Amino acid sequence: MQKPIELRPPEDPRNGPVLLRQQLLAAGYNDNAIARMKRGGVIRPLRGGAYVAAEVWERLDEVGRYGLRCRAVLGQAKAPVVLSHVSALPEYDAPTWGFDLVDVHVTRTDGIRGRRARGVQQHVGTLRPADLVRVNGVPAVTPARAALDTVMLGCSEASLVVMNDLTHRGLASEAELREQYVEMQTWPGMSAAEVLLRLVDPRIESVGESRTFWALYQQRLPRPVSQYEVKDSAGRVIARLDFAWPELGVWLEFDGREKYEKHRRPGESVADAVVREKNREDLVRRVTGWRCIRITWADLADPRRLAAIIHRVLFPAA
The missing domain is CATH 3.40.960 (Endonuclease; Chain A)
Structure with missing residues (x-):
């Protein structure tokens, strides 16, 4: 696993914290109390059994709220998974323009075939130790791997936006993107990556x-x-x-x-x-x-x- 990356201060609202139902129950709340906090506007639901303080929710935009939903999926996962594809991008403050933020994408680290549940898409694919990192305290794929993952979601323009952003900010190099492509070039949906790697330009500054x-x-x-x-x-x-x-x-x-x-x-x-x-x-x-x-x-x-x-x-x- 790569050296941990910290891109934001602990008090940043994009870090949550996410409040899981089992944690609230362990702290002495029951389901009726949780329901009262929801009705009273004290907490806001991220997904079933996961919440965030209303004051944190109000400080976040759509991408920030999606990022917390991704963290909630990690916290509730029964299998070993890491954030991947578009779901890793909020942790890197990378643009999500052009991508659907309905589902949370994670990749299993145990090599077992993933499944799709409501709001969550599990992927399976070879994950080298060099592909993994803790970013802002949560497990995710590296920036280069996340960029190549997005190619498989089918929007080449959006993937180029991501690659340019990550290379411009120094979170991934062109060499790292090419190395990642060599590892993944035979995977489904990767045919567009070769063209994108010829176009990527770290000098480009915005979406x-x-x-x-x-x-x-x-x-x-x-x-x-x-x-x-x-x-x-x-x-x-x-x-x-x-x-x-x-x-x-x-x-x-x-x-x-x-x-x-x-x-x-x-x-x-x-x-x-x-x-x-x-x-x-x-x-x-x-x-x-x-x-x-x-x-x-x-x-x-x-x-x-x-x-x-x-x-x-x-x-x-x-």
Whole structure:
């Protein structure tokens, strides 16, 4: 087993704690008392026989609540299992975009064929000691194994989002992903992984950028340079561009809401951040003479239309 990973402080609400029925009974509560706490809004159910304090529940988003449900499945499991596939992602703070968060996915460590119960899908597959780790105190597969596991769930775009995120944050390397693929390449559903490993790019910083990169690939547009650095005449970096085609004199920025909220400077409003981004674009245009394409989440909903727009900018003579 790998060295334990701690990515969040103990008091983080995503750690729970999860309250299991048998623990509450052992502490002196009976089923009537548990029912009263539920009716009174003191606890909230995660799944049958598992609860969390209401104050913790209210502090969590959909992914955080799903993560606690995954922890509840671990606590109630009768067989030796670890979190895997999409269910390992919340512990790594990895994006779950594009994945169904209805079922909890675990993999058995005893090699016995798994089964599917209500809300839980048990998987069976070879688990090496190197594939296992305790993350934030719970057993799970490693980041690289989790990323390759997600490929078997059938959404290549979402798996690329995960791979880019994990490599960008240093939780998995490209070499580790390739090594994991060698171990799993004959497994059902793994045919897409080889393509994804050619596309993975640790420079890509967000879900929106990963989805943009995937759309460019799917629509057979030229592969851009990610996080391209623009320098002034003195060699100083004045901007980093989401994507650029230097030989064509074009760059592309993905304008998600996160860009203007997450990267605001101290005391800066969203409007201030928008103005600063506009000034940055003007500076890049003056220095390079390039043309800028800006896209949003709405553009990603229609990749063919988006590709046509980008193609006209890349190849105006055509």
